[in-house]
Amino acid sequence: MLKNVAVELLALPALDVLFEGLGRNTRSQLVYGFDDSARSMLMASIQLKTGRPILIVASDPVRAGKIYEDMLSIFGEEHVNLFPARELYYYYDLLSESSDASAQRITTMQRMAEGTGSVTITTVAGLMTKMTPPKRWLEASFELVTGQELEIGCLLKNLMRAGYERAEMVEMQGQASMRGGIVDLFPMGQVLPYRIEFFGDTVESIRRFDLETQRSKDKVERLKVFPAKEVPIWEEERLLAVRELEKELKLLDSQLKNRGHSDPVMRLREKLAEHLEKIREEVYFSGIEQYLLYFYPQTASLPDYCSDDGVIFLDDPLRCEQVAEQTGNELKEAQSALLAQGELLSRQAELVWDYKELISLSKKPLVSFSLFSHNMPLHPYRRTISLSAKPVPRFLGQWDLFGEEVGHWRNLGYRTIILTSTRERSTGITDILAERGITAGYALAKPELLPRTVALLHGGLESGFVVPEIKLAVLTEQEILPQRKKRRRLKGKEGVRIGDYQELQVGDYVVHEQHGIGQYLGLRTLEVGKIHRDYLFIQYAGNDKLFIPVEQIEVVRKYIGAEGKKPKLYALGGNEWSRIKARVQASVQELAKELLALYAARETEHGRSFSPDHDFQQDFEAAFPFEETPDQLQAVREIKEDMEKSRPMDRLLCGDVGYGKTEVALRAAFKAIMDGAQAAFLVPTTVLAQQHYRTFLERFEGFPVTVGVLSRFQSGSEQKATLQGLREGSVDLVVGTHRLLSQDVRFKDLGVLVIDEEQRFGVRHKERIKMIKHNVDVLTMTATPVPRTLHMSLAGVRDMSVIETPPENRYPIQTYVMEFSDGLIREAILREVNRGGQVYFVHNRVQSIDKWAKHLNTLLPEVKIGVAHGQMAEDRLEDVMVDFLQGEYDVLLSTTIVEAGLDIPNVNTIIIHDADKFGLSQLYQLRGRVGRSNRIAYCYLTYQKNKVLTEIAEKRLQAIKEFTELGSGFKIALRDLEIRGAGNILGPEQHGFMMTVGFDLYVKLLDDAVRTYKEGTQESKPEPRVEINVDAFLPATYISDTRQKIVFYQKVAAVENLDHVTEAREELSDRFGPLPPPAENLLNVAHVKLLAGELGVLSLSEEKNELQIRFGPQVSAISEILLALSKKYRGRLTVGTGKYFLLAFRRQGMDGRDKLMFLLELFSELKGLAKEKNSRL
Template sequence: MVEGKGQFAIRGGILDIFSVDRENPLRIEMFDDEIDSIRLFDTLSQRSIDKLEKVKVLPAKEIIYSNDKRKGIVERIKEDLDKYIKKLKNKKNSDFAKQIKANIERDIDRFEASPYFPGVDRYIPYILSEPGHVLDYMEDNLIVFLDEAIRINHRMDNLLLEHHELCKGLLEKGRILPENIDIYYDYEDISGRLEKKHNVHMSTVISGEYGRFYKAEKFENYNILSKQMGSYHGFMDILVNDVVEWKRNNNRVVILAGTRARGEKLRDELISNNIEAVYIDEKNIELLPGKVIITRGSLNKGFEYPSIGLVVVSDREVFGIDRKTRKATKKKTKGVKISLFTDLNPGDYVVHQTNGIGQYIGIEKLLVDNIKRDYLKIRYQGGDFLYIPTSHLDTIQKYIGAEGKAPKLSKLGGSDWIKTKKRVKESLKELAEQLIKLYAQRRAVKGFAFSKDTVWQKQFEDLFPYEETEDQLKSIEEIKADMESSKPMDRLLCGDVGYGKTEVALRALFKAIMDGKQIAFLVPTTVLAQQHYNNFKERLKDFPVAVEMISRFRTRSEQNKILRDLKKGHIDVLIGTHRLLQKDIQFNNLGLLIVDEEQRFGVMHKERLKNIRPNVDVLTLTATPIPRTLHMSLIGVRDISVIEEPPEDRYPVQTYVMEYNDEIIKDAIIRELARGGQVFYLYNRVRTIDIKGSQIQELVPDARIGIAHGQMEERRLEDVMLAFINREFDVLVCTTIIESGLDMPNVNTIIVEDADKMGLAQLYQLRGRVGRSSRLAYAYITYKKDKVLTEIAEKRLQTIKEFTEFGSGFKIAMRDLE
């Protein structure tokens, strides 16, 4: 299945392509060797959106060349290699000459085998016959805007310097030829090309340095007076005062409110302060002096142009948050979720409704009644084969059983499968009776029925700075319905890392607070507790809600005060680690328990709080549910809500499972730092972690290295983590303390050492620490060179490599459940 831009998938006569220039992927259906239809489809529901007559698919690679050019490319590389080796031998550097000759000849063999291979970008000067520039594609009479030309020049100088340093290191190791160094244009080249265009330079300030940028003989200077809007952070009284002043000066005022609901709420607020304001959805409206218009929409920053009397205020200034929008989502049909478990590969065991267990061999084309079609080929006992049309995929599903143990194949036309189904029906009947008894017992316990949503609840939800996904809204509805019921809630909320589970939990938490109940929020690590505490304080700042945290980041006196306030009912939300489970924790009126990253807690841990208050509502958050929890949810003992819709502009993490190699690790760190990012280096041995930090420093001397582990003094650990969040370090060498829930969008490369010693869910959680922004993220899962892996470790690493796409947490949990 294609899930992200640049991907493609082939299944028989169906080709799916997600072109980089489109919002939805394409499905091309073939009839023999002819195209039968081209359709746009939705990745979530797999339903068609539109039919197309023709389509242009753009390449996902930056380097494109035809096969017939390969011979010339290889000849040019060989020619330059011979010249360089001769030059090295003249300087009596024959050992290095042998090294570079071996490296480059290895790449030449790769060129001859395939036009594209990892590292092909090292040969750009040989692939491109002549360099090109974006300005070459533009007409001479074009108008070009340059925003802060001096900064553009400085940024280009820095990029060229980084490129030259990278090439210098590769050249010293004999990995590239000298020709590869000068492949980028500098600013002088660009300014020369710009002389033929009509240029508009925009700058905040004019400095003497600008003289060398203006090469035109004649230019005019315009000074446009403008003001950047300051933020109101939700303080309406300050906004009201400014609006009054703007109206008095006869300015035209436009306020962007993000959504209609916010816009109408803001209009009512201004009217209540005797300011005439209107909310309008139309875009083509005349702006009249002295009038205030509120509408939907969003801007990064508002602005004021005093000379023309125009003021534009963005939703960010009004509400004090960045409102990021996601594209509108399509309605999903029931039953799509289960398709996540039905991916088929040759060799997989399948179950046919009528014929039982068989082995999937592949897809074959067969001519039946003079019509050539694709069929699934399934092998059964005794070498018999069953051919199923691809249109009848719904008659089979993937076999789920004990990992590593092949099931016994059914016999086509035999009676064994019929007997097996009969036994299963009897077992299901027995299970159903047990479940009926269990549900009767659960319903006998009366819980607290929470009230319907309040006005404050709606206001709180309106302040969420994103457009909710369909899955989030559905999960919120299910949780609220549970809470409003008198039956105690026991719901599992499953969603991949970064899919918005915390916001769903926050809304349940706020609902409980509105009825005067206290909330216990249980997390596995102190660092995660601190991050949740900071986020909750920020999210709840506009409401009279007392949030506290109890963990080893708190001193003994601070903890004692929290315990006293908790018992008196002065604390609404208490966030904590295992410390929450100790006997001295006494709530005044506990109404909701939320468990984050439940796979990190034992059964006894979670049941302790339930036993203290048997009628308490319980909400469990997880990305990879442990097999016991998932099993309980699948058989209905616990209710389950699933968020499987990824945020917009989120890409699957590129995962590499490999032997540890210093050069690859160094290259990975340098590449991430070159794009302004940060790196997690996971090293799970506290005793020698400082030595590892020094080794990384030697490997990448320019990087700023930080070290964090669970045995550090509490305040020191907190300082290190906050410094890393504030980008004071480039690389954080750390233990699995980062495993749970940390949200650092600027960290987009993770390197895991000795990954074979870690569990499957643990590796998945660690990989989930990166890829939480619109940047492509990388995970390097490494093990010691030449180490013989155990069968279990090998399967774990294979699974983490296999499941890289969105929503893989469920698949990994299913693999564990097997």
Template sequence: MSNNATLSLLREIVQHPSFQQYYRIIKESSSENSGLERPITIELKQAVGSLLSFLMAGLDHSVPLIYVCENDEEMRVVESDLFEFGVEKVLSFPSLQRRPYDQGAIVDASAMVQRTEVLQKITEQDASIILCSAEGLFDFVQDPEAFQSAKLELERSQEYEFEDIQKHLALHGYQHVRFVDEPGEMAIRGGILDIYPYSGEYPIRIEFFGNEIESIREFDADSQRSVAFLDRVSIVPDISNVQQESLKSFLHFLPEKVHFVIKDESLITSRLTTLYDDALDRFNSKEHEVTPEHLFLKAESFKENLLQKAITLSYTGFNNVTDYDQILSFGARPQPDFNGIVKQVIENIERQSLNGFTTHICCDNQGQVERFEELLPATSPSHTYALLSQSLSKGFILDSLKKAVYTDHQIFNRYHRPKIKKRRYSGGISFKEIYDLNLGDYVVHVDYGIGKFSGFKKIEVKGVLQEVVVVQYQEDSTLYVNLSSLHKLQKYSAKEGMAPRVTKLGSGEWARKKAQTRKKVKDIARELIELYAKRKLQKAYAYSADNAWQVEMEARFEFEETQDQDTAIKAVKEDMMNEQPMDRLVCGDVGFGKTEVAIRSAFKAVMDNKQVAVLVPTTLLADQHLKTFSKRMNDFPVKVEALSRFKSTKEQKDILKGVSAGDVDILIGTHRILSKDISFKDLGLIIIDEEQRFGVSAKEKLKALKATVDVLTLTATPIPRTLQFSLMGARDLSIITTPPPNRRPVQTEIHSFDEALIRDALVQEISRGGQAFFIHNRVSNIEEMAQMIHSLVPEIRVRYAHGQMKASELEKIIQDFYRHRFDVLISTNIVENGIDISNANTIIINDADRFGLAELHQLRGRVGRSNRKAFCYLITRPIDQLTPEARKRLIALEEFSDLGSGFNIAMRDLDIRGAGDILGGEQSGFINDIGFELYTKILDEAVQEVKENEFSHLFEGGEKKIATPETQIEMDESALLPQQYVTDNVERLNLYRKLAKANTVEEIEDWKSEVEDRFGPFPIEATRLWESKKLQYYASSLYFVKITIRVGKMWCMCPKVKSELGRSYYDAPLFTNILNHIKKVFGDKHTIIQKDDAIRFMFEDVDNLSDAIALLKKIQESP
């Protein structure tokens, strides 16, 4: 929805008489001369749905408005509504998600940053709307006076003592680091001071000239690049690092005049009472120095604080208040329940229209708008309804204004994920850390193998001082890698926790490994392309375009499609409408929407009277798919059945009869459905879930079927993008890399072991009819753990499972859990993959710090599979006993809900598993041997070679490219980043590597901008390094293999005539074109020399790198 449309709807609704009266009261009470002697109490009646958000959005916000929500989830929903209405200054004061006196818990850093930002905005009188909850108010904060005095105000062009600033920051919780990437850090590089404040969106970079501040800039923590210039900045203290005795309630921060909206006062006070009682119990059970009244908010104090202030108090119901100053009724009704039936929506719109109503349907995205345009009849008068690309939490009807505002997610019973302003802070591990090298890291040199990065060394080469990278190999052998060859050096990556074998230089071992890998990979590439070629020659049924039922069925999908998912669906449909048989692989993690792709393709096949077979590896998955497919197709004439050993003999016979007669449209089952006694009347599509889990026999039968019918294969292990591009034309791939944006996030909390917490978490889940996982990864005492859990909560049913049990026993336990025959499954990490139990929405992971990030990610994926809110509790040792790596892993996992950098790190390990799944398990060994990056490079080369040399007829039109050389640059002067300029060795290496990987002029220029932004103006050596890279770029594009600049002359060496590159170069028109360009541009001012089987061009009057770059650029750009 455009801003104009949003404002138009808002303007119409705020014309309601009760709105106008409310605004008048608020305005009068906000003025300096209001003369109020007591708070004004207003009761708002029948303000249902998102009407309260309209109410708050329409205020002038001259006085802060505090909306006390039921919980943090409602807070995010209201923030989303206000954000959609264009209200910019909305602040959230979230809870810390930790139990009272839990000193071992890891504090949610992003919540702490948001809380600090609210305190700062209040002190600066820059707060319009503040959203909070009982949990958020419960924890006390730093005393307002102490907070104010600890703030550091800095202004451009003013002078400050640099040392005093450092001391002040250190005193108030800021730590010295190499480079800042999370709040509470500072870094110093010469006259540049980087600070990541505890409030605000970005870290701050302050550049000094002497003691004067020359510039203040916001910068991005991931890229370390500046994003905006500021005149002044306010640096706030760490509010979590203060004396407990000096804490105060958040209410002490508020000005005298504020407006409160309290949706349900009794609920808020009841929640505060429960929280305080818990704090009191925990205080009494252990020895704590500070009593609860000095740390936490009592319900009574909450009420007293409200009544003591000269405030305007607005709410929807307050205990013990019968004499309201005003009672305002809005007469709103909630949105009707349509149960996803489009016909009911149409009838409702037409009925409302006859009564003079206009209906606004707010859609979460433009895709839903387009879908509604297809679903709603074109015959309806356009003025009776409006489709708006506007995300709103809840619909409502205002009879007095004849307005109905509906939401698409309520129409189709979808979960609505709030669209809140993204916080840039990610915490934990940054994605940059995956690729950045640190001292002691394993590295892979393309030519020499796996070694360890050991730092830098300066050596003299032909009289010129150069910096080289030192790599240590077996038996203390050392390799020096010059800066121009850094593109050959990569960080070793394989499966998480895998330590490689270091190569022995000169042994031939590395060459053999590479050759072996190349041969195997080439065989795989050939096999894949052969299958692809055979399929191209076959004919299959071409399906018709989508019909109206297809559109309606798809509109009922409970989640919003991601771009990846939408692309996959379109690709599958295009394949099905093609005359060649489909063989497409859809890759994506559990919960990313693969099943929906399968459901839509199956429905499309049935709409053309074709049958579908869905092949799954386990009976549990067969049951799950039966449930999912049946639910999605319930209102359409589609018959879905499943074959499994849980069906009686008679039931199985009836199903088989229905399949052969064509009465069963979709048959789901294990490899049993490949048996000879099963005869489909007209099979059109086979859907295979996790093909790699089937045996050889089943795979052979499938290979025979693939030539005649459409095949769609699903795998839960994501395949990396690099492999997707490598295999293009060898296998049709669709990759889904993100979950639906409106999937309900899993609330993740980190705690030290606490029996009371475990008991409460399990009781909360079981009391709402749900189930829970408890992950305990030690078989030796898993039975004792199950007994302990049962003793904590005797009323719940507990079973345990682990991988050392018999397969039949294990399957029975999982099946019983799926059928809710018990409540809590105590298990090792065997549940990591392939189990979808939508009723289980709490998972407790014991010793979470001992798991890898990818394992934690997949374990947490077992919950959050329904519209219920899900919880993940990571139980760890106390924070002070955790390694920095474990702590970062856990914090990164907390950020997964928003798919931050931590998610990408987990995906890294899954990518490597995925390579093994798609290309065969044996490939995982090769990846471990040579590293993931080199493996994908070899695969890419192998596929290209097989395509060009053996299947060129299939890939016509693809021009064979001549690979550009890796040009060497030789000159008389040093080109490097001086140590006094970039003092950190690790960062210097990573900057060198980034420059080595730059492939375009834009990337090279961008590198210079980044380095100068972070470290200040270039010294002459750094300028030479940057210019030499630009020269290398132009030289390589002209196929010069070496450039030498000495005493005012430049020699450009072409490839040797008999080399592989030389043969392609001299035979192609390329060399002739370059020769003609040189003659045209320079006439006789050049010399051509043929020596050592190679041609050289010599140019005079080249005094520096800038002259050389200008010369080669002129050659390249000449027509």
């Protein structure tokens, strides 16, 4: 609908000159006088009028992002492309990098090459990128169509050439996997992956499937597949690159021969030899783009991907030229150093176009947009068009002023357009204007924008504007509301919940409920009595071995403890495990009893009951500058419900750093303050107190709330004034360290106490907190995530709100895993500092941190560097941290102390030295220190050059490679953090027990204990023992990946009804193709076991030539039913009585499948007869 607003700008007479020039393909024109969203709208109107595709070049990613957001609002996603620049130059030796930006570049290359999308936005650095020629790019793309004749091997070969990575299971873009006649594929630029099923050499079906469940969703007729890498490599290019790189290798060999041993040249030679071998073997690797000019001597630029009638728009050309010059200088400096050291091949220094040359030689017409008129020697303007747009006043909730201005525009004959994000907000603004005598209408269809009208439209722009010449005013929520809601940002990953990480891998430690902790060594298919089954092979202490049939897999759990620590293995047959398990059991029973007693006591206490929300509450919540996540809103609801009850609140708020806990707590504090009470925030460090204080002052601006702070950074007189304000009630909210717990701190009426990270306070402070807590509503926040299983176990015992969804569409953190180099460090730090940001440099050895400070000062003399580590005096450490917070230092060189709770939005680059020595959960938390603002953040995980890594470090680096995605490394990191979070909630003693028996078994024991105390002892129904001689397993020819086999065995073991069996059958068929007989038997055994359990069967076994079914003693009225059955199966069925009812059936001539079919028929018949007779079988 915003296209209609853009069309209104075409009424500007001066634009006729521009369109005449474009009609003649005039080389260069300037349009000045429009800025921000007015300029975006003008660019859109030109595109709509001409119908020609436009390539918009912005100076930097922030400006490009704003234009992109505006264009999305005007045209919609299907018409707008974004081409982000490569943030790191190709020549650094990348092990791994985030794929977000690369995926977006690839998608844009494809869409532009195909002529899709009217508008493309890039940056100066994006424009300067050398690229694969568009013709070769399109030739590397192909289409799959249902019914197409195609060999499955040919498809796989094409995918590998196009840069797709072969995986056992598709989990991310750019991966492909094959199982029998099925190929799973996640094409770049697609939202969902696809499943291609073959019948012989014919594509039988193409289905989209869900990444989490791996189940098919819907069918499509055709699928366009384009390359997964920016440099697709066909045979011709590969052979050319091999020849050229072999020449480079010979050149390096001769240099080494002439110069003697040279470390840099030797390193370059080793790297080139390794990469050359991979190229020979047709293996893609991270950083292959550095050899672009060896594959494609004739490269292209982004304008080459634009169709012939395309137009280039330069947004602020003077700024673009300035940025291009700065980028070029940075590039030359880095290249010169690397070339001088012999660490760069000559063609690797030519991977970027010269901006001036690219612009001056461009054959496409250029239109430049700026606020003021100027001259441009690089591309002299043939025509200059002057326009005028003014910014809209910022009303920010001043409704009288807003109504007055809108009324003034109406009286002048203006068309006033107000853009809102929701229908409800439009209704609110309409009512506000109506109260002031102004009629405004919500336009559902194409709005008729007549003079003197006020129209509300659904949509948003970065900013509003006024164009007096055509009497048009456009307003956005940013100008109207008390504080603007931030709109959708650059598209990143959606918020993802990470589920339980239970995949078993060879070498993992496992816990068997009876036998204790052992090591899983894989699945074994064993033949016992001519019957094939799969068994889990587990090794215990003293080389003891245990083979567990997969149907008993539910008694085995993956051992989850502290990352990097090996648990103790137990010997089979000993009683040590039984003693330890009994001790843990007794402890959790005591804990459950204690928690339930505390909960019951709190239910009877009487405290303050807060009133329902005040009008100010809605205004305060509407002023939050971000969109809330569903979890945040749920937490707010739960807390408000607690506050409105008469019993005191004691709620735990869990969620990762940056997930919005503080905002939730502030809403609780504001609710209390609006009811005449005071609120206090207790934090563990002075730095956090200062941070929170600054945040709170900003957040409560414009609201009747007085904020105070108590910490050692306040002078004596300042503290005295705050204390007096608390006593008298003039200070509504105070934030402080343990200073808040001092005896001289007295409140007039404390209503809510918020405690941040209670586990970080000492014993004495905790005792004081207990005293203050009495009859006060308490909200305790913790930044370590809590496992969902524990949360569920404690439901009804501990009030807990969990925020587990991260904010959606946050800028993704660009993560790089690479060899350490001074050039990289200098470039990364200067890039951040030059954009006004700050950097964390994490070096985790106190002994050598001063040496590194000297090294960094030598490397970066123009940068101010602060040093912080845990062995410094506490006062000195806090001084350094606060100085860094206030911008006194550009770089903070520190140990891992930065992982604990610091939140400095201006720090958007973190460099982690020797990343291979850190645990994954540490890396996860450290990386979370950046990416907290509206800027793209960078995380560099570095390791030493040519370092011979230990096996453990190599595995960790392999996991870190996956860390740039939501792969297994990410899940392990989260799981380790969750266990820490559980320890924080339940205390150090219980954390020790978790480590002893493994987290999952601990949670099961706790769950059982809580349930027993709440519901009383429940008599458990024994599971039937089913031992039938039949091949029932998943053959390796059907599912080759043992990890996926394990997952399916777990699913089959956990079935609770026939629907679950049917779902498992459908999933196997969907993902792996038609079920072979042993897999079909596996599911039928599970079905038999289900029916046997419902009928009260104790065991089902084979003795000689008989199938024997034993019923439990609770089975009654059996005789009539058995009599009916014995008539049907005359001569084959015998009935035994005694302690148990026994059915014995002679099974001559039956194979395994026949036996299962007979049992299913028999049990179904038994169920029917029992139902008929109303017997309780």
